[in-house]
Amino acid sequence: MDILNFAHGDFLMLAMFTSFMMFNNFGLDPLFSLPMVVVLLFFIGLLIFRFVIKPVLGYPGLIALLATFGLSILIRNLVLFFLGPNYRVINQSILAGKTLSFGGLYFSLPQTASAIGCVLVTYAIYLFLSKSKFGRALRATALDKDTALLMGINTNRVFALTFGLGTACVGVAGGFLVNFYAVFPEVGLNFVILSFVIVALGGFGNITGAFLAGILVGLVENLGGFLIGPEFKYTLVFVMYLVVITIRPKGLFGW
Amino acid sequence: MAILEAKDVSMYFGELAALDGIHLSVEEGEILGLIGPNGAGKTTFFNCISGFLNASRGDIIFKGQNITGMAPHRVCHLGICRTFQIVQSFSEMTVLENVMMGAFCRHANPKKTMDLAQEILEFTGLEEKRDQKVGSLTLADQKRIELSRTIATEPKVVLLDEVMAGLNPTETEEAIALVQRVHEKGITIIVVEHVMEVIMKISKRIAVFDSGELIVQGPPEEVVLDERVIKAYLGEEYDA
Amino acid sequence: MITLGCLLATFAVAPLIISDVHFQHLMIMLLLYATLSQAWNLIGGYAGQVSFGHAVFFGIGAYAAMAPLNQWGLTPWIGMTIGGLIAIIVAVIIGIPVFRLKGHYFAISTFAVAEVVRELFSSWNWVDGPIGLDAPVLDPGWANFMFYKTKLPYHYTALIIFFLVTYVTFRMERSRMGYYFRAIKQRPEAAQAMGVNISFYKQYAFMISAFFTAICGSFYGLYVLHIEPATVLSLDISIKIVLITALGGAGFLWGPLLGAMIMIPLQEYSRIWLGGTGMGIDLIVLGALIVLICIFEPRGIVGLFKRFTYKKRNE
Numbered sequence: 172m173d174i175l176n177f178a179h180g181d182f183l184m185l186a187m188f189t190s191f192m193m194f195n196n197f198g199l200d201p202l203f204s205l206p207m208v209v210v211l212l213f214f215i216g217l218l219i220f221r222f223v224i225k226p227v228l229g230y231p232g233l234i235a236l237l238a239t240f241g242l243s244i245l246i247r248n249l250v251l252f253f254l255g256p257n258y259r260v261i262n263q264s265i266l267a268g269k270t271l272s273f274g275g276l277y278f279s280l281p282q283t284a285s286a287i288g289c290v291l292v293t294y295a296i297y298l299f300l301s302k303s304k305f306g307r308a309l310r311a312t313a314l315d316k317d318t319a320l321l322m323g324i325n326t327n328r329v330f331a332l333t334f335g336l337g338t339a340c341v342g343v344a345g346g347f348l349v350n351f352y353a354v355f356p357e358v359g360l361n362f363v364i365l366s367f368v369i370v371a372l373g374g375f376g377n378i379t380g381a382f383l384a385g386i387l388v389g390l391v392e393n394l395g396g397f398l399i400g401p402e403f404k405y406t407l408v409f410v411m412y413l414v415v416i417t418i419r420p421k422g423l424f425g426w
Numbered sequence: 427m428a429i430l431e432a433k434d435v436s437m438y439f440g441e442l443a444a445l446d447g448i449h450l451s452v453e454e455g456e457i458l459g460l461i462g463p464n465g466a467g468k469t470t471f472f473n474c475i476s477g478f479l480n481a482s483r484g485d486i487i488f489k490g491q492n493i494t495g496m497a498p499h500r501v502c503h504l505g506i507c508r509t510f511q512i513v514q515s516f517s518e519m520t521v522l523e524n525v526m527m528g529a530f531c532r533h534a535n536p537k538k539t540m541d542l543a544q545e546i547l548e549f550t551g552l553e554e555k556r557d558q559k560v561g562s563l564t565l566a567d568q569k570r571i572e573l574s575r576t577i578a579t580e581p582k583v584v585l586l587d588e589v590m591a592g593l594n595p596t597e598t599e600e601a602i603a604l605v606q607r608v609h610e611k612g613i614t615i616i617v618v619e620h621v622m623e624v625i626m627k628i629s630k631r632i633a634v635f636d637s638g639e640l641i642v643q644g645p646p647e648e649v650v651l652d653e654r655v656i657k658a659y660l661g662e663e664y665d666a
Numbered sequence: 667m668i669t670l671g672c673l674l675a676t677f678a679v680a681p682l683i684i685s686d687v688h689f690q691h692l693m694i695m696l697l698l699y700a701t702l703s704q705a706w707n708l709i710g711g712y713a714g715q716v717s718f719g720h721a722v723f724f725g726i727g728a729y730a731a732m733a734p735l736n737q738w739g740l741t742p743w744i745g746m747t748i749g750g751l752i753a754i755i756v757a758v759i760i761g762i763p764v765f766r767l768k769g770h771y772f773a774i775s776t777f778a779v780a781e782v783v784r785e786l787f788s789s790w791n792w793v794d795g796p797i798g799l800d801a802p803v804l805d806p807g808w809a810n811f812m813f814y815k816t817k818l819p820y821h822y823t824a825l826i827i828f829f830l831v832t833y834v835t836f837r838m839e840r841s842r843m844g845y846y847f848r849a850i851k852q853r854p855e856a857a858q859a860m861g862v863n864i865s866f867y868k869q870y871a872f873m874i875s876a877f878f879t880a881i882c883g884s885f886y887g888l889y890v891l892h893i894e895p896a897t898v899l900s901l902d903i904s905i906k907i908v909l910i911t912a913l914g915g916a917g918f919l920w921g922p923l924l925g926a927m928i929m930i931p932l933q934e935y936s937r938i939w940l941g942g943t944g945m946g947i948d949l950i951v952l953g954a955l956i957v958l959i960c961i962f963e964p965r966g967i968v969g970l971f972k973r974f975t976y977k978k979r980n981e
Contacts, residue, residue: 175770226961232769233716234964237912241956248949371774406785409778417763502861514856516849527849530842531861
């Protein structure tokens, strides 16, 4: 639906907070609360769509962008106000704080598990989009909204469910992330900008593109940071983005 | 003297040849009708001439200059202007402002273009509606505005893409009269139309496209009776 | 019209009446951001190209005025001019690849460029990297654009710059370029068929916008007397400019001023009243405000005024 959602990172933050509070107050391990977080985020997505996104869909791009930006500020500061700015960390859970040892190399367990989990989810989304009826409806709507409407697709519902699906994915990310990343109101900011660059790099509207771009960015960020200097790691990502976009204005795989 | 010439123009979209080896000459000051079934490549041809598409092969020569692949705005400046199949008015602007947009092609001064636009509105019979927002007008009016705006660019050649589509008989008559008035100014016109009576009436010559190829060209009376044309429109079985 | 006249008169006279330093500072920052937003309005509002990296021009202007002053004692007026020219060149360099991009790609690219430049300046030794530059202590006066005892010259300079940029925008609106921008926004293809070289006009607006943004940057450096990449090249500035313009009304002449008049005092005073204990209430209000404006009146405050006068006229 062509909306750049600035609040995406803040949905991540909400997911992380939910997971954390489940853990802290009810002793529920993040791995088990993950389905709950996903469902919760899905419904939050639907709500936000209904009240914030849908009204601004028709407006020029700037407005939609700003609406999500305002939303981001709002969510962040509401959480800040009610829960305070402190960093919260989960040290001991099924995944947290453990390492795997494999052939002389050490892997952090939570990060490995997250990676696997996220790859699986991404693949599931990819299958869903390419094989299911809803997936086809979604792709049709993305390509040509008016024709999709004419074909009897309830584009509104498609958009709503898509948005909800997006936030649900973020729920997955958050549920995993909470095992090895600190939770605080501003945490979304660390991720949202990068996620935009990744999607743009891969090409808007392309899941495989985003996936590969994500891996590419991760590699450049860490290798570059290691080889040239940690303060440059994002710079390198941006430079790479600019170079790619100059050669291929629609991203690596975009249409 | 041919003012516009297409030499072996072809347009490929991947494997699909939307245009295949078009050779067509347009004489200065004539009205050339362009007909053919849907998907024959007429609008694609217009797009190639006006610079919206880059022909895969071949040359388009305008007044001796090769304009193949030139950007649309440059083609307009050189003197070829087109209308769009689905009317593209600047709906938030007034009628006068829409026409001014065309006049701005040749003059930068807003006051001057306003006067010129006013003259054109009088020529095309729209001066009463000059301050109305185009978005609120009928399709027939919007098409007339698009034509007015095109004339305002002071073109040598005008490409009209289905200007009569969607008009009722009265509006069609008015539109034909307008096109003829434009022609009297010495402007060369290529008209794409599906309404046969219109094309027969105003064209000196007709070219027929089918599946990307130019199959027949000649005076209207001859073309219409040509069996290839009949086959193109009605299919093999009807070839009597 | 009359209200505007009164408004501007107020701006001209206010610092003479109210001598509270804090208030005067606020006015100057208000004018500065109004100008920045007006400059952005040219490319972001009228031409519809949303740039999230305008801080890059602001920073160029700031450094161009301060660095030569620091290192060679070169008068800031020359530095300011050089800064403006460099900004124009940078705008062209950025513009050529980036204007080919559509919508979101463009926005992200502008931001990417700004961040890269910020990082570069942070590592550049000649300008003392992340520490930034301080203005040297010089004789006060117009030659060096330094005033220590009063803020009035800064205020009036800011006011003049604002007028200048607004006037340029005013003339642009009524010129062929203004029509072209409106047309490009509505029907870019039809505009091309009418002979509009879209890339050229976008680039042109970008260059003018960059120039004035750099001038503002120079002014800022000479006013606050200390600049560093984190303050003059930050995403915060870029975003603030966009917010102010959109809030006030993007693509409208008075949008930026109205937006600044809301945002700047709001930020200042809510930080003072609520920020300390409220833990971000000021931002909660801001966030909600932005969302509401976007949903209900995307033309910003100017849009609200138009609705109001439309209703009155039709009663």
